[in-house]
Amino acid sequence: xxxxxxAKQEILQEEEILRLYKNELTRQEGFRYLVKSYQExxxxxxxxxxxxxxxxxxxxxxxxxKVFKNLDGFNGTSKLFTWxxxxxxxxxxxxxxxxxxxxxxxxxxVYVHLSEFITQGKNISxxxxxxxxxxxxxxxxxxQRLVFNMKYFDHLKYEEMAEITETSIGSLKASYHLAVKxxxxxxxxx
Amino acid sequence: xxPKKRNIDLSKHKELKRNAxxxxxGYFEQLTxxxxxxxxxxxxxxxxxxxxxxxxxxxxxxxVQLEQEILAKTTQKETRVVPxxxxxxxxxxxxxxxxxxxTLFYFNRQNYNSLGMNELANISESEILEYLNPNQxxxxxxxxxxxxxxxxxxxxxxxxxxAHAEVLSRHTELNYEFEYFDY
Numbered sequence: 001x002x003x004x005x006x007a008k009q010e011i012l013q014e015e016e017i018l019r020l021y022k023n024e025l026t027r028q029e030g031f032r033y034l035v036k037s038y039q040e041x042x043x044x045x046x047x048x049x050x051x052x053x054x055x056x057x058x059x060x061x062x063x064x065x066k067v068f069k070n071l072d073g074f075n076g077t078s079k080l081f082t083w084x085x086x087x088x089x090x091x092x093x094x095x096x097x098x099x100x101x102x103x104x105x106x107x108x109x110v111y112v113h114l115s116e117f118i119t120q121g122k123n124i125s126x127x128x129x130x131x132x133x134x135x136x137x138x139x140x141x142x143x144q145r146l147v148f149n150m151k152y153f154d155h156l157k158y159e160e161m162a163e164i165t166e167t168s169i170g171s172l173k174a175s176y177h178l179a180v181k182x183x184x185x186x187x188x189x190x
Numbered sequence: 191x192x193p194k195k196r197n198i199d200l201s202k203h204k205e206l207k208r209n210a211x212x213x214x215x216g217y218f219e220q221l222t223x224x225x226x227x228x229x230x231x232x233x234x235x236x237x238x239x240x241x242x243x244x245x246x247x248x249x250x251x252x253x254v255q256l257e258q259e260i261l262a263k264t265t266q267k268e269t270r271v272v273p274x275x276x277x278x279x280x281x282x283x284x285x286x287x288x289x290x291x292x293t294l295f296y297f298n299r300q301n302y303n304s305l306g307m308n309e310l311a312n313i314s315e316s317e318i319l320e321y322l323n324p325n326q327x328x329x330x331x332x333x334x335x336x337x338x339x340x341x342x343x344x345x346x347x348x349x350x351x352x353a354h355a356e357v358l359s360r361h362t363e364l365n366y367e368f369e370y371f372d373y
Binding site for chain 2: 027040047051065134152188
Protein backbone atom coordinates (compact mmCIF):
# COMPACT_ATOMS: atom_id res chain seq x y z
CA UNK A 1 0.00 0.00 0.00
CA UNK A 2 1.16 3.53 -0.67
CA UNK A 3 2.50 5.18 2.47
CA UNK A 4 1.91 8.90 3.12
CA UNK A 5 5.44 9.80 2.01
CA UNK A 6 5.12 7.63 -1.12
CA ALA A 7 1.82 9.27 -1.98
CA LYS A 8 3.37 12.71 -1.48
CA GLN A 9 6.33 11.72 -3.63
CA GLU A 10 3.97 10.54 -6.35
CA ILE A 11 2.12 13.87 -6.34
CA LEU A 12 5.42 15.76 -6.60
CA GLN A 13 6.50 13.50 -9.42
CA GLU A 14 3.26 14.13 -11.31
CA GLU A 15 3.62 17.89 -10.82
CA GLU A 16 7.17 17.76 -12.14
CA ILE A 17 6.13 15.73 -15.19
CA LEU A 18 3.31 18.15 -16.03
CA ARG A 19 5.57 21.17 -15.47
CA LEU A 20 8.14 19.77 -17.89
CA TYR A 21 5.52 18.69 -20.40
CA LYS A 22 3.79 22.07 -20.52
CA ASN A 23 7.00 23.87 -21.43
CA GLU A 24 7.72 23.57 -25.16
CA LEU A 25 11.46 23.32 -24.55
CA THR A 26 11.18 20.47 -22.03
CA ARG A 27 8.18 18.68 -23.49
CA GLN A 28 10.12 15.66 -24.74
CA GLU A 29 11.94 15.38 -21.44
CA GLY A 30 8.60 15.51 -19.62
CA PHE A 31 7.06 12.78 -21.73
CA ARG A 32 10.14 10.58 -21.41
CA TYR A 33 9.96 11.03 -17.63
CA LEU A 34 6.28 10.09 -17.68
CA VAL A 35 6.89 6.93 -19.73
CA LYS A 36 9.77 5.81 -17.52
CA SER A 37 7.81 6.50 -14.34
CA TYR A 38 4.61 4.68 -15.25
CA GLN A 39 5.26 2.15 -17.99
CA GLU A 40 5.83 -0.79 -15.64
CA UNK A 41 2.74 -0.16 -13.53
CA UNK A 42 0.60 0.33 -16.63
CA UNK A 43 2.09 -2.75 -18.28
CA UNK A 44 1.38 -5.02 -15.31
CA UNK A 45 -2.16 -3.73 -14.98
CA UNK A 46 -2.77 -4.41 -18.67
CA UNK A 47 -1.01 -7.77 -18.53
CA UNK A 48 -3.36 -9.01 -15.81
CA UNK A 49 -6.29 -8.17 -18.08
CA UNK A 50 -5.02 -9.50 -21.42
CA UNK A 51 -2.68 -12.18 -19.94
CA UNK A 52 -0.54 -12.59 -23.07
CA UNK A 53 2.74 -10.60 -23.13
CA UNK A 54 2.54 -9.63 -26.82
CA UNK A 55 -0.99 -8.28 -26.37
CA UNK A 56 0.02 -6.45 -23.19
CA UNK A 57 2.93 -4.89 -25.09
CA UNK A 58 0.62 -3.64 -27.86
CA UNK A 59 -1.97 -2.32 -25.41
CA UNK A 60 0.64 -0.56 -23.25
CA UNK A 61 2.09 1.20 -26.28
CA UNK A 62 -1.38 2.18 -27.49
CA UNK A 63 -2.14 3.51 -24.01
CA UNK A 64 0.89 5.80 -23.99
CA UNK A 65 0.19 7.01 -27.52
CA LYS A 66 -3.31 7.98 -26.34
CA VAL A 67 -1.84 9.61 -23.23
CA PHE A 68 0.53 11.63 -25.43
CA LYS A 69 -2.26 12.75 -27.76
CA ASN A 70 -4.53 13.80 -24.91
CA LEU A 71 -2.14 15.06 -22.28
CA ASP A 72 -2.71 18.68 -23.33
CA GLY A 73 -6.36 18.23 -22.40
CA PHE A 74 -5.62 16.67 -19.02
CA ASN A 75 -7.29 19.08 -16.63
CA GLY A 76 -5.79 17.81 -13.38
CA THR A 77 -9.09 17.10 -11.65
CA SER A 78 -7.87 13.55 -11.05
CA LYS A 79 -4.38 12.20 -10.47
CA LEU A 80 -2.32 11.75 -13.62
CA PHE A 81 -1.78 8.10 -12.80
CA THR A 82 -5.51 7.45 -12.26
CA TRP A 83 -6.21 9.09 -15.60
CA UNK A 84 -3.63 6.90 -17.37
CA UNK A 85 -4.88 3.82 -15.54
CA UNK A 86 -8.34 4.52 -16.88
CA UNK A 87 -7.07 4.85 -20.45
CA UNK A 88 -5.10 1.60 -20.03
CA UNK A 89 -8.18 -0.20 -18.68
CA UNK A 90 -10.30 0.97 -21.61
CA UNK A 91 -7.61 0.00 -24.10
CA UNK A 92 -7.21 -3.46 -22.55
CA UNK A 93 -10.97 -4.15 -22.52
CA UNK A 94 -11.29 -2.88 -26.09
CA UNK A 95 -8.45 -5.20 -27.06
CA UNK A 96 -10.28 -8.17 -25.52
CA UNK A 97 -13.45 -7.25 -27.38
CA UNK A 98 -11.48 -7.08 -30.65
CA UNK A 99 -9.98 -10.48 -29.86
CA UNK A 100 -13.41 -11.86 -29.21
CA UNK A 101 -14.55 -10.64 -32.62
CA UNK A 102 -11.37 -11.74 -34.34
CA UNK A 103 -11.43 -15.26 -32.88
CA UNK A 104 -15.21 -15.57 -33.19
CA UNK A 105 -15.50 -16.32 -29.47
CA UNK A 106 -17.99 -15.08 -26.93
CA UNK A 107 -16.56 -13.32 -23.89
CA UNK A 108 -16.54 -16.44 -21.66
CA UNK A 109 -14.60 -18.34 -24.33
CA VAL A 110 -12.07 -15.52 -24.44
CA TYR A 111 -11.29 -16.19 -20.77
CA VAL A 112 -10.96 -19.93 -21.47
CA HIS A 113 -8.62 -18.99 -24.31
CA LEU A 114 -6.62 -16.75 -21.94
CA SER A 115 -6.59 -19.50 -19.35
CA GLU A 116 -4.79 -21.70 -21.87
CA PHE A 117 -2.01 -19.13 -22.06
CA ILE A 118 -1.54 -19.54 -18.34
CA THR A 119 -1.45 -23.33 -18.70
CA GLN A 120 1.12 -23.07 -21.52
CA GLY A 121 3.31 -21.10 -19.16
CA LYS A 122 4.92 -18.76 -21.72
CA ASN A 123 6.42 -15.82 -19.81
CA ILE A 124 4.76 -17.15 -16.66
CA SER A 125 6.89 -18.27 -13.75
CA UNK A 126 4.40 -18.57 -10.91
CA UNK A 127 4.03 -21.52 -8.56
CA UNK A 128 1.07 -23.83 -9.02
CA UNK A 129 -1.07 -21.97 -6.51
CA UNK A 130 -0.36 -18.64 -8.21
CA UNK A 131 -1.36 -20.06 -11.57
CA UNK A 132 -4.52 -21.44 -10.01
CA UNK A 133 -5.25 -18.01 -8.64
CA UNK A 134 -4.83 -16.43 -12.08
CA UNK A 135 -7.16 -19.00 -13.60
CA UNK A 136 -9.70 -18.41 -10.85
CA UNK A 137 -9.52 -14.66 -11.51
CA UNK A 138 -10.21 -15.32 -15.18
CA UNK A 139 -13.44 -17.03 -14.26
CA UNK A 140 -14.77 -13.86 -12.62
CA UNK A 141 -17.12 -11.51 -14.47
CA UNK A 142 -14.95 -8.86 -16.08
CA UNK A 143 -15.88 -6.05 -13.68
CA GLN A 144 -15.18 -8.16 -10.58
CA ARG A 145 -11.95 -9.28 -12.18
CA LEU A 146 -10.88 -5.71 -12.80
CA VAL A 147 -11.78 -4.63 -9.28
CA PHE A 148 -10.02 -7.62 -7.74
CA ASN A 149 -6.80 -6.97 -9.68
CA MET A 150 -6.76 -3.27 -8.83
CA LYS A 151 -7.40 -3.88 -5.13
CA TYR A 152 -5.56 -7.11 -4.43
CA PHE A 153 -2.44 -6.64 -6.57
CA ASP A 154 -2.20 -2.89 -7.23
CA HIS A 155 -3.48 -1.73 -3.81
CA LEU A 156 -5.53 1.09 -5.30
CA LYS A 157 -7.92 2.96 -3.01
CA TYR A 158 -11.65 2.62 -3.60
CA GLU A 159 -11.77 6.35 -4.40
CA GLU A 160 -9.20 5.88 -7.17
CA MET A 161 -10.97 2.79 -8.47
CA ALA A 162 -14.24 4.74 -8.51
CA GLU A 163 -12.62 7.36 -10.76
CA ILE A 164 -11.16 4.73 -13.06
CA THR A 165 -14.28 2.62 -13.45
CA GLU A 166 -16.86 5.39 -12.98
CA THR A 167 -18.59 3.19 -10.41
CA SER A 168 -19.75 4.01 -6.89
CA ILE A 169 -17.52 3.03 -3.97
CA GLY A 170 -20.31 0.87 -2.51
CA SER A 171 -20.63 -1.11 -5.72
CA LEU A 172 -16.84 -1.55 -5.90
CA LYS A 173 -16.70 -2.85 -2.33
CA ALA A 174 -19.47 -5.33 -3.11
CA SER A 175 -17.70 -6.44 -6.31
CA TYR A 176 -14.42 -6.98 -4.48
CA HIS A 177 -16.09 -8.90 -1.65
CA LEU A 178 -17.89 -11.20 -4.13
CA ALA A 179 -14.69 -11.70 -6.13
CA VAL A 180 -12.70 -12.70 -3.04
CA LYS A 181 -15.36 -15.18 -1.96
CA UNK A 182 -15.54 -16.75 -5.44
CA UNK A 183 -11.77 -17.06 -5.70
CA UNK A 184 -11.42 -18.58 -2.24
CA UNK A 185 -14.11 -21.10 -3.11
CA UNK A 186 -12.45 -21.89 -6.42
CA UNK A 187 -9.04 -22.44 -4.84
CA UNK A 188 -10.53 -24.53 -2.03
CA UNK A 189 -12.49 -26.77 -4.40
CA UNK A 190 -9.56 -27.61 -6.70
CA UNK B 191 -12.65 -41.39 1.74
CA UNK B 192 -11.88 -38.10 -0.04
CA PRO B 193 -9.06 -35.89 1.30
CA LYS B 194 -10.23 -33.08 3.61
CA LYS B 195 -10.62 -29.78 1.75
CA ARG B 196 -8.40 -26.97 2.95
CA ASN B 197 -10.15 -23.60 3.21
CA ILE B 198 -8.13 -20.81 1.62
CA ASP B 199 -8.32 -17.32 3.01
CA LEU B 200 -6.74 -14.88 0.50
CA SER B 201 -5.93 -12.35 3.22
CA LYS B 202 -3.70 -14.91 4.95
CA HIS B 203 -1.78 -15.98 1.82
CA LYS B 204 0.42 -13.01 1.04
CA GLU B 205 2.58 -15.15 -1.24
CA LEU B 206 -0.32 -15.19 -3.71
CA LYS B 207 0.32 -11.53 -4.36
CA ARG B 208 3.60 -12.44 -6.06
CA ASN B 209 3.58 -11.69 -9.77
CA ALA B 210 3.05 -14.91 -11.71
CA UNK B 211 3.90 -13.27 -15.03
CA UNK B 212 7.31 -12.48 -16.49
CA UNK B 213 8.59 -10.40 -19.39
CA UNK B 214 11.57 -10.98 -21.74
CA UNK B 215 14.95 -9.61 -20.57
CA GLY B 216 15.41 -5.88 -21.21
CA TYR B 217 11.77 -5.55 -22.18
CA PHE B 218 11.03 -2.30 -20.33
CA GLU B 219 14.06 -0.47 -21.80
CA GLN B 220 12.85 -1.46 -25.25
CA LEU B 221 9.26 -0.51 -24.36
CA THR B 222 10.37 3.03 -23.45
CA UNK B 223 12.11 3.39 -26.81
CA UNK B 224 9.15 1.94 -28.69
CA UNK B 225 6.71 4.36 -27.06
CA UNK B 226 8.97 7.38 -27.56
CA UNK B 227 9.54 6.36 -31.15
CA UNK B 228 5.83 5.95 -31.88
CA UNK B 229 4.98 9.31 -30.33
CA UNK B 230 7.87 11.05 -32.11
CA UNK B 231 9.42 11.96 -28.76
CA UNK B 232 12.72 10.16 -29.15
CA UNK B 233 15.96 12.15 -29.08
CA UNK B 234 17.62 10.32 -31.97
CA UNK B 235 16.14 9.76 -35.41
CA UNK B 236 16.68 6.02 -35.17
CA UNK B 237 16.73 3.64 -32.26
CA UNK B 238 19.55 1.24 -31.63
CA UNK B 239 18.59 -1.95 -29.92
CA UNK B 240 20.37 -2.97 -26.74
CA UNK B 241 23.97 -3.94 -27.47
CA UNK B 242 24.08 -2.26 -30.89
CA UNK B 243 26.55 0.57 -31.42
CA UNK B 244 26.25 3.37 -33.90
CA UNK B 245 29.22 3.67 -36.28
CA UNK B 246 28.77 7.45 -36.24
CA UNK B 247 29.46 9.93 -33.50
CA UNK B 248 28.25 13.44 -32.74
CA UNK B 249 29.66 16.08 -30.36
CA UNK B 250 28.65 15.69 -26.73
CA UNK B 251 25.20 17.14 -26.04
CA UNK B 252 24.56 17.61 -29.76
CA UNK B 253 21.04 16.20 -29.78
CA VAL B 254 19.92 18.29 -26.82
CA GLN B 255 21.19 21.41 -28.60
CA LEU B 256 19.71 20.30 -31.91
CA GLU B 257 16.34 19.65 -30.33
CA GLN B 258 16.32 23.12 -28.74
CA GLU B 259 17.31 24.74 -32.02
CA ILE B 260 14.63 22.88 -33.95
CA LEU B 261 12.00 23.74 -31.35
CA ALA B 262 13.09 27.38 -31.39
CA LYS B 263 12.93 27.47 -35.19
CA THR B 264 9.60 25.72 -35.43
CA THR B 265 8.12 28.01 -32.79
CA GLN B 266 9.40 31.08 -34.69
CA LYS B 267 7.97 29.71 -37.94
CA GLU B 268 4.51 29.56 -36.45
CA THR B 269 4.42 33.26 -35.60
CA ARG B 270 3.00 35.31 -38.41
CA VAL B 271 4.38 38.69 -37.30
CA VAL B 272 7.57 39.75 -39.08
CA PRO B 273 10.14 40.72 -36.43
CA UNK B 274 10.99 44.43 -36.30
CA UNK B 275 14.72 43.72 -36.45
CA UNK B 276 14.39 41.75 -39.65
CA UNK B 277 12.21 44.41 -41.26
CA UNK B 278 14.57 47.22 -40.24
CA UNK B 279 17.55 45.31 -41.56
CA UNK B 280 15.82 44.79 -44.87
CA UNK B 281 14.80 48.42 -45.15
CA UNK B 282 18.27 49.70 -44.34
CA UNK B 283 19.81 47.33 -46.85
CA UNK B 284 17.40 48.55 -49.53
CA UNK B 285 18.20 52.20 -48.73
CA UNK B 286 21.95 51.54 -48.74
CA UNK B 287 21.75 49.70 -52.05
CA UNK B 288 19.73 52.55 -53.62
CA UNK B 289 22.20 55.16 -52.40
CA UNK B 290 25.08 53.13 -53.73
CA UNK B 291 23.44 52.83 -57.14
CA UNK B 292 22.69 56.57 -57.34
CA THR B 293 26.26 57.43 -56.30
CA LEU B 294 27.80 55.06 -58.81
CA PHE B 295 25.53 56.35 -61.56
CA TYR B 296 26.40 59.97 -60.70
CA PHE B 297 30.16 59.39 -60.69
CA ASN B 298 30.03 57.31 -63.84
CA ARG B 299 28.21 60.06 -65.65
CA GLN B 300 30.73 62.55 -64.40
CA ASN B 301 33.64 60.44 -65.62
CA TYR B 302 32.17 59.86 -69.03
CA ASN B 303 30.44 63.16 -69.81
CA SER B 304 32.11 65.94 -67.91
CA LEU B 305 35.46 67.54 -68.18
CA GLY B 306 37.66 68.84 -65.40
CA MET B 307 37.96 72.62 -64.64
CA ASN B 308 41.46 72.84 -66.18
CA GLU B 309 40.28 71.23 -69.36
CA LEU B 310 37.26 73.57 -69.56
CA ALA B 311 39.60 76.59 -69.28
CA ASN B 312 41.20 75.64 -72.55
CA ILE B 313 37.85 75.47 -74.40
CA SER B 314 36.42 78.60 -76.01
CA GLU B 315 32.99 79.96 -75.15
CA SER B 316 31.71 79.40 -78.68
CA GLU B 317 32.77 75.76 -78.54
CA ILE B 318 30.83 75.33 -75.25
CA LEU B 319 27.67 76.93 -76.72
CA GLU B 320 28.02 74.75 -79.77
CA TYR B 321 28.17 71.71 -77.44
CA LEU B 322 25.19 72.76 -75.32
CA ASN B 323 22.83 73.47 -78.24
CA PRO B 324 22.35 69.87 -79.43
CA ASN B 325 21.93 68.82 -75.76
CA GLN B 326 19.35 71.51 -75.30
CA UNK B 327 17.50 70.10 -78.28
CA UNK B 328 17.71 66.62 -76.73
CA UNK B 329 16.15 67.83 -73.44
CA UNK B 330 13.41 69.66 -75.26
CA UNK B 331 12.65 66.53 -77.27
CA UNK B 332 12.61 64.46 -74.03
CA UNK B 333 10.19 66.84 -72.34
CA UNK B 334 8.01 66.93 -75.39
CA UNK B 335 7.91 63.14 -75.60
CA UNK B 336 7.21 62.96 -71.87
CA UNK B 337 4.29 65.36 -72.21
CA UNK B 338 2.90 63.45 -75.15
CA UNK B 339 3.24 60.19 -73.15
CA UNK B 340 1.15 61.79 -70.44
CA UNK B 341 -1.44 62.80 -72.98
CA UNK B 342 -1.55 59.29 -74.44
CA UNK B 343 -2.00 57.79 -70.96
CA UNK B 344 -4.75 60.28 -70.13
CA UNK B 345 -6.49 59.33 -73.34
CA UNK B 346 -6.26 55.60 -72.47
CA UNK B 347 -7.63 56.15 -68.98
CA UNK B 348 -10.47 58.20 -70.39
CA UNK B 349 -11.33 55.40 -72.80
CA UNK B 350 -11.16 52.74 -70.07
CA UNK B 351 -13.36 54.76 -67.71
CA UNK B 352 -15.98 55.46 -70.33
CA ALA B 353 -16.00 51.77 -71.36
CA HIS B 354 -16.39 50.80 -67.68
CA ALA B 355 -19.19 53.33 -67.23
CA GLU B 356 -20.92 51.96 -70.30
CA VAL B 357 -20.73 48.35 -68.96
CA LEU B 358 -22.11 49.47 -65.59
CA SER B 359 -25.00 51.31 -67.26
CA ARG B 360 -25.87 48.12 -69.18
CA HIS B 361 -25.34 45.70 -66.26
CA THR B 362 -26.49 47.47 -63.10
CA GLU B 363 -26.01 44.29 -61.01
CA LEU B 364 -22.25 44.81 -61.36
CA ASN B 365 -22.43 48.18 -59.70
CA TYR B 366 -21.77 47.14 -56.13
CA GLU B 367 -19.39 48.20 -53.39
CA PHE B 368 -16.40 45.96 -52.79
CA GLU B 369 -16.05 44.44 -49.35
CA TYR B 370 -12.61 43.86 -47.96
CA PHE B 371 -12.12 40.99 -45.58
CA ASP B 372 -9.39 41.02 -43.03
CA TYR B 373 -7.77 37.58 -43.19
